[in-house]
Structure formats: structure tokens, C-alpha cells
Amino acid sequence: MTNYQKIIPIANQILKKHDLCEHCLGRLFSKQLNLSSNKLLGKKLKKNSKPNQRCYICKNLFDNLNYFLNMMLDSASSYSYSSFSVGVIIKPSIIDRDDIIRSKYKLKGIDGIKTDIVKELVKLFSKKTKKTFDYLDPEIVFTVNLKDEDCTLRSKSLTLSGRYVKSIRGFSQKQKSCSNCSGKGCRVCDFHGILEFDSVEGEISQFLFKKLGGTTAKFTWIGGEDKSSLVLGSGRPFFVKIQNPYKRNLQISYANLKHVQVSNFKIVRESPKTPLKFNSLVEAKISTSSSIDSKLLQKIKTLAKNTVVVYEKSGKRSEKKIFSIKYKKHDETSFTLFFKFEGGLPVKRFVTGDDVSPGITQTLGVPCKCLEFDFHDIEVK
Template sequence: MTTYQKIIPIANQILKKYDLCEHCLGRLFSKQLHLSSNKLLGKKLKKNLKSAQRCYICKNLFDNLNYFLNMMLDSASSYSYSSFSVGAIIKPSIIDRDDIVRSKYKLKGIDGIKTDITKELGKLFSKKTQKTFDYLDPEIVFTVNLKDESCDIRSKSLTLSGRYVKSIRGFLQKQKSCSNCSGKGCRICDFHGITEYDSVEGEISQFLFKKLGGTTAKFTWIGGEDKSSLVLGTGRPFFVKIQNPHKRNLRVSSVNLKHTKVNNLKIVLDSPKKPLKFNSSVEAKISTSSKIDSKLLQKLKNLTQNPIVVYEKSGKRSEKKIFSIKHKKHDDTSFTLFFKFEGGLPVKRFVTGDDVSPGISQTLNIPCKCLEFDFHDVEVK
């Protein structure tokens, strides 16, 4: 006796007790027969019986899937994507009735009705759009709520890398978060997490939201600078993750914004999991509290011989290396320092010697102050 012949009596028993649609009946046995279409199997098992007026399990939900398909198509109309997956929310009573039938007839190892609904919606959507159903790593995910007849769509985040040049002073690197949601995204900030765009972060975010859509932008900075600092040369590298983007390609690699210029902008797989090591080349203008001469400034070359120790308020201790250091004296109480160092050295504290040892003030044995400092290069190792 074939497997099909064995299931016919069980199917007939079920149909005597419960009116089931072709989808729900076929699903109870399709895995045993290694068949992909529940509906065709259900049709075959019911060929000599009258069609159910109203399915006991799904209440003829499968007859209305086109309604939800159109909802999915409308939701996805503003998105670019090549793959998708579907999740569903259904009434608990449907799942309960499905469990009753499966339990009563000891039907194990079969798909639940929710799985079948998402599979069917996936097939219909794929056929209509020619997009790929990808359960593991989809570019967009639908959550179809069959209880309240709504459809939610989320797209996979997109990560970009680039470098920014800042040639105007008085412009912050980081943007303040929305005061209402602390950066999580709410109606007040249009779900962007920020309400103003008056920083490097703000300008780049605004540009990317315009080009790609999306909600929040999360930045990973390779170092930082003061509001008054310039970032010159090839610029400072950064990574940014855009949540829920509508578009997935960017045709520009460089752009001039109001206060910044962005170069080498491209889509990458992900932001770095660990902090990247980098070196910075800086020009710092320094004033001294008493007179200096060129012979005294020669002492600064000793700073390349041993690591600089940096102490944080948290108790953390780190060591940073100075690779090269040059100076240019302006007058008796000011000079400019050109130095290349390991990323993460706090420049102003290095000058004053505030929990940084040895610092400029310590080395010269004169209190020094950093008036401003600019980055000429940021080199990722």
C-alpha cells in the first residue's frame, strides 16, 4: 500500500468531522508525500466530496490572500530590493483550531497554518514581482497582520564608508540627539533620532536620508576633533549604518555639502566590529606662559622615544606613540607643533599635561595651552 493510499482513510475521517478547505486539508499530509502544493493535494483528496462552505480551521482565509498580496505590493512600492521574506500575525483561534485537528488525528511533523500562510504569500509575491524569497537574509521583511488587516515592512540596514573634509571652523563633528527620544527615533524627529542638521553627522545624515530614505543613521567615527578644528587632506574616515533604507544603491562617491565635503562614499558589508587602529598628523598652535627659545623647543624631540601614557577618569590607562614631531617658533610665547601620533591621543590634554604623561608642558617645564589644532591626515592602519 502506498503512502497516499494510507492517508485517504484518515483524510476521509477528518472530512466527516470537519469541513476543511483544500489548503488546510492538503497541508496535513503534503510533507509525508513530499509534495509542494497543499492545494493540489487537498483538491485530489476531496475530489469525490462537496467543497466546504466555510473551512473549520482558517475560515476561508486562503481565498482572501490576494487582498493581502496587494497590501504587500503597495507597501513595497517605494523600496528597491532583490529579496524578501514574509511573517504573519493571525488570530489565536485559527492556531487553536489547527492544533485541535492535528492533535486529534496525531498528525506530527507538519507545517502549522501560519507557516503555510507565509509560504503562500511568498509564492504569490514572488510570482508577481520576480523577486527572490530569502528566509535567511532578505533585503526587506513583510509582517502581514491578518487580524487587523495591515502590513508592516522593514528593510535590511545599509552600511556605508567614506571620508569627510571640514574646512570651516566652528562646526561640530557629532549631532545632538532628539531630546524627546534620545536618538531612538520618534514622530517629533521624523524617526531620524536627530532634529537639527548643524554638524558633520547632521549634514551627512541629511544627505543620505534624501538619497536612500531610512530612519536613523548610526555613525562609527575614526577619531574625533574639536568644533574649532579643521580636517584637511584626504579627510577623516567614518562608517554609517542607515536603518530601514528605501533605496539600496548610491550613484555618487563624492559630494560637497554646506560645511563639509565627503569623498570615497561607498556601500560596504558592515561597520568594523572592533575599533580600527589609525594614525593622525596634526598641526597645533600653542601658547606658553613664559618665554621660550629654539634650544628649549628641541627637547620636544624626546617625546618620540617613549610612549605617552594617557589616564582616563574611568581608571583606564593607555599608551600612545609619537612617530614624528617638528616645531615652528612664532615669537617668545607661541609656536606651532607638527606631529604624527597614534590615534586616540587627546591633543589638548597632551599639551597641558592633564592626565597625559609626558606632555608638552611637562617636557618644556612651562605651562602651555593649545589654542587650536587641525588634522592634515588620518591614516587607517
């Protein structure tokens, strides 16, 4: 007796007590027979039975899948993608009836009805769009709610890297979060997490939202600067993750925005998991509380190729190396410092000696203050 002949009595027994559609009936036995189409098997098993009225398990849900397919197509119409995945929400009573049949007739190792609905939607959507189903790493994910007749779509985040040059003073690096949602994204801020676009973060975010769509933008900065600082040379590197983008391809690598210029824009796999090591070349304008002469200023050179210890309020201690240092005297109480150092050294505190040792103030023995400082180069190691 073949496997098919063995299942006929069980199928007939089920059909005597319960009306089942071809999909639900076929699913109960297709794995046992190594068949891929539940519907074809169900049709074969039902050929001698009365026409189906209303499926006991799914209530003829499979007849309405085109309605949900159109919802998926509408949801995805604005998105660029090559792969997709589908999740479904169905009434618990459907799962309960499916479990009753499987338990009553001791049917083991078969797909649940949710799995079958997903397979059918995947098949229909794939055929219509020619896109690839990817369970592990899809570019868009549908959640089809068959219970409430709703479909939501989530797009895989996109990470980009770039460098920005800031040649105007008085422009902040970071943007204040939306006070209503603390940066999570809400209706007040159009789900961006920020209300204004008046910072480096804001301008770059706004540009990317226009080009790629998306909700929030999360930045990973390679160092930071004051509002009054310039960022020159090849610029400061950064990474930005765009949540729920519509497009997945940025055609340009350079953007001249209102206050910043961004170059080397490119899509990358992900932001760095650990902080990147980098060196900065800075020009700092310094004033002193009393007169200094050229001989005293020469003491600054002793800091070159030395290590500076930085103490944080949290109790954390770190060491930063000064690679090179030179100065230019302007008058009795001011000079400019040019120095290259390991990223993460707080420039103003290094000058005043506030929990940084040795600092400029300690080295000269005269209280010093950093009026402003600019970045000429940021070099990632």
C-alpha cells in the same frame, strides 16, 4: 496499499466531522506523500465530498490572500530590493483549531497553518514581483498581520564608509540627539533621532536620507576633532549605518555639502566590530604662560619615537606613540607644533599635561595651552 490509499480513510473521517478547505486538508497529508502543492492534494481528497462551506480551521483565509498580497505590493512600492522574507500574525483561535485536528487524528510532522500561509504569500509575491525569497538574509522583511489586516515592512540596514574634509571652523563633528527620544527616533524628529542638521554628522545624515531614504543614521568615527578644528588632506574616515533605507545603491562617491566635502563614499558589508587603529598628523597652535627660547624648545624633539601614557578618569590607562614631532617658533610666548601620533591621543591634554605623561608642559617646564589644532592627515593602519 500505497501511501495515498492509506490516507483516504483518515481524510474522509475528518471531512465527515469538519469542513476543511483544499489548502488545510492537503497540508495535513502532503509531507507524508512528498507533495509540494497542498491545494492540489486537498482538491483530489475532496472530490467526492460536498462543496466546502466554511473551513473549520482557517475560516477560508486562503481565499483572501490576494488582499494581503496587494498590501505587500503597496508597502514595497517605494523600496529597491532583490530579496524578501515574510512573517505572519494570525488569530490564536486558528492555530488552536489546527492543533485540535492534528492532535485528534494523530497527524505528526506536518507544517502548521502559519507556515502554509507564509509559503502561499511567498509564492504569490515572488510570482508577481520576480523577487527572490531569502529566509536568512533578506533585504526587506514583511510582517503581515492577518488578524488586524495590516502589513508592515522593515528594510535591511545599509552600511557605508567614506572620508570627510572640514575646511570651516566652528562646525561640530557630532549632532545632538533629539531630546524627545534620546536618538532612538520618534514622530518629533521624523524618526531620524536628530532634529537639527548643523554638524558633520547632521549634514552627512541629511544627504544620505535624501539619497537613500531611511530613519536613523549611526556613525562610527575614526577619531574626533574639536568644533574649531579643521580636517584637511584626504579627510577623516567614518562608517555610517542607515536603518530602513528605501534605496540600496548610492551612485556617487563624492558630495560637496555646505560645510564638508565627502569622498570615497561606498557601500560596505558592515562597520568595524573593533576600533580601527590609525595615525594622525596634526598642526597645533600653542601659547605659553612665560617666555621660551629656541634652546628650550629643542627639548620637544625628545618626545619623538617615544610613548606617551594617557590616564582616563575611569581609571583606564593607554599608551600612544609619537612618531615624529617638530615645531616653529613665532614669538616669545607662542609656537606651532607639527606632530604625527597614534590615534586616540587627546591633543589638548597632551599639550597641558593633564593626565598625559610626558606632555609638552612637563617637557618644557613651562605651562602651555593649545589654542587650536588641525588635522592634516588621518591614516588607517
